[in-house]
Ligand SMILES: Nc1ncnc2c1ncn2[C@@H]1O[C@H](COP(=O)(O)OP(=O)(O)O)[C@@H](O)[C@H]1O
């Protein structure tokens with residue numbers, strides 16, 4: 001059995017007090033009993049809604065090898081004779097283990113932050129680097145104060161590459177996480193209005209993202225977006241953080257990882273780029289200019305880490321859009337098919353623009369139409385109304401035939417969209433289910449996008465129920 005950690009290592013690293021009969025070690029780390037694997041350690045983390053201590057017995061039944069619990073809560077397990085590691089603070093213990101994982105590792109490490117594209121870029125890095133060595137990457141969007149230490153503590157000693165997503169809602173959040181990860185390469189994908197509620201300006205968001213530089217290893221490389229409006233500001237912040245190696249990606253002149261040309265196809269893109277002077281041509285198996293942009297950062301990072309550029313580039317053909325982030329379904333409808341693009345996971349002005357452009361580039365069949373189903377972009381603070389109204393233009397230029405809107409904030413857009421475009425505006429996504437399903441026909445391409453909190457994921461599920469998927473559409 002392959003152990004991730006021995007119990008002895010955990011005791012040492014976490015200053016833990018062992019209780020009960022401990023196993024020799026654990027095969028993994030979990031904080032969630034719904035996904036825990038046999039032989040893993042269960043860390044009883046306290047979240048916003050739940051306290052992991054209430055799930056310890058469930059974790060043990062699910063096959064956990066041991067649980068890490070807080071001294072304060074020990075009475076809950078007094079008579080159960082469970083294998084426990086008792087600590088003063090469970091999250092602190094996880095951080096300590098994460099620190100040891102980083103310390104013992106020989107892996108080349110990349111950290112990814114940004115307002116959009118963190119997970120897409122992280123998954124693209126996983127795919128690219130896997131062609132060159134053993135990769136460990138964060139799961140899902142585990143990018144916050146527990147997600148980062150969890151991802152790091154899960155890194156096996158044998159990993160040759162480590163890829164970590166780092167996110168934030170507030171200034172000051174990224175610094176300690178970046179210092180934990182200590183990346184050799186730090187990428188900032190893009191800076192855009194997202195979680196603007198907690199910030200005065202987009203410049204302030206850039207400053208918060210730039211905190212990632214604080215964690216760079218000595219001699220490490222920062223990679224920033226040459227086409228971003230905050231490129232110059234980020235460059236200054238990198239200099240202030242004493243970053244020695246600053247590189248950029250993008251289409252503009254001067255970018256180190258530079259786009260030469262991109263052919264944008266419905267199911268992906270064909271790209272020619274120059275990566276630190278090396279010409280490379282590759283396919284990306286996910287459509288949209290945003291994936292093209294992300295791929296430049298990915299290949300730039302891979303080359304910086306010393307990976308084989310040609311192998312990494314080749315692997316990008318296997319990248320697919322993820323669930324809720326552009327995943328495509330072919331719906332069976334009227335004896336024919338329609339395409340559903342599921343973008344229900346997230347929305348802010350940058351990703352809306354990217355998704356509308358993908359919809360524009362997706363061909364319809366026969367009498368089919370391009371249909372956009374859009375919900376509120378949340379956490380945009382005072383600029384919210386303006387940013388919702390600003391969607392009018394990209395919608396009009398994208399060759400979209402019908403627009404369904406839901407949510408209070410989308411009311412702003414509903415008021416100014418041309419009536420011939422607007423199929424309807426409802427208070428909630430649920431109310432769009434019937435009219436949308438009734439209006440679909442063969443040949444249509446439907447794109448559903450909103451912030452997660454707007455509950456458009458349920459709308460996607462209901463469409464999939466009404467019109468069972470024939471299979472995943474290519475791309
Ligand atoms: N560089 C980019 N610019 C604009 N939108 C992007 C970019 N990369 C990804 N997206 C889109 O943004 C949304 C969120 O992507 P994701 O990779 O999950 O970002 P994050 O992890 O930063 O939340 C998806 O709809 C995705 O297709």
Ligand SMILES: [Mg+2]
Nearest residue numbers: 118119140141
């Ligand atoms: Mg993410």
